[in-house]
Amino acid sequence: MARVLRAYVRWADRLADWTGWAAMWLIFMMVGVLLLDAVMRNVVRSPIHWGVELAQFTLAAYFFMGGAITLKDDDHVRMDLLYGRLGPRGRQRMDLVTVLCLGFYLVVMLIGSISSLRYxxxxxxxxxxxxxxxxxPIKALMVACLVLMLMQAVSLAIKHWSALRGVPLDGSDPLPPAGRGA
Structure with a gap:
């Protein structure tokens, strides 16, 4: 069973990395579209009507696609009222509870986004x-990215659970120090 969990975590992490890499390039696309729009409007005097909207869709896609890698790399915002005072085991417990709450939220968001896509x-x-x-297209991307974030939340839950059991999946210290947010 541990082999299956390790494979799932590796697969979900690689997928998050790939999606994050793809999202990174969307910023360049957005800048290009906005630059084209500015040149067409101010230099050529022939505005393109789709430029700003395409840039808005691209920015939305960037945020959607960046969710899984943000979770994977622990780059999300953590409100540190209590977390920094906890020991390593307490942080793992808090992270596990938080990721379970996140999973519930993502399932609710996924249900709503599927309904919105069907509509x-x-x-x-x-x-x-x-x-x-x-x-x-943007609503389909939202559904896909919510699925990716949910997969990453499951991966994080597996990592935290394994660390609490003293059997880390990656062979590292079972209870590492606090992440970047602490």
């Missing part, structure tokens, strides 16, 4: 603007 598909939902883009 967008059924009604061919579009954004009301001159460009009039379909909302289906």
């Amino acid at each position: 967008a598909i059924a009604t061919d939902e579009r954004r009301f603007s001159i460009w009039n883009p379909s909302m289906i």
Whole structure:
């Protein structure tokens, strides 16, 4: 069973890394679109109506896609009222409880986003603007990224549970010091 859990954690972590890498490149795409929009509007005097909206969609995709790697790398914001005072075992327990609460939240968000995606598909939902883009791609990406975040939350729960049991999955110290947020 430990082999299966190790394989799942490695797979989920690699997927989070790949998705984070892909998200990183979206910033360059967004800057390119905004630069093109500025040049077309101010230099050529022929504005493109889709530039700002495409940049907004790209930024939304960037945030969605960055969720799993943010969880994996422990780069999220942690409010440290109690966490820093806890010992290593207490931090692992707190992290496990937190990731379980996060899992519940992500499941609720996933249910809502699937419903929203179904509605967008059924009604061919579009954004009301001159460009009039379909909302289906961004909503589908939101569903996929919530699934990725949920997979990463499961991976984190496995890591914290294993560390609490004294059997870390990666062969490191079973109870490492606090992460960057502490």
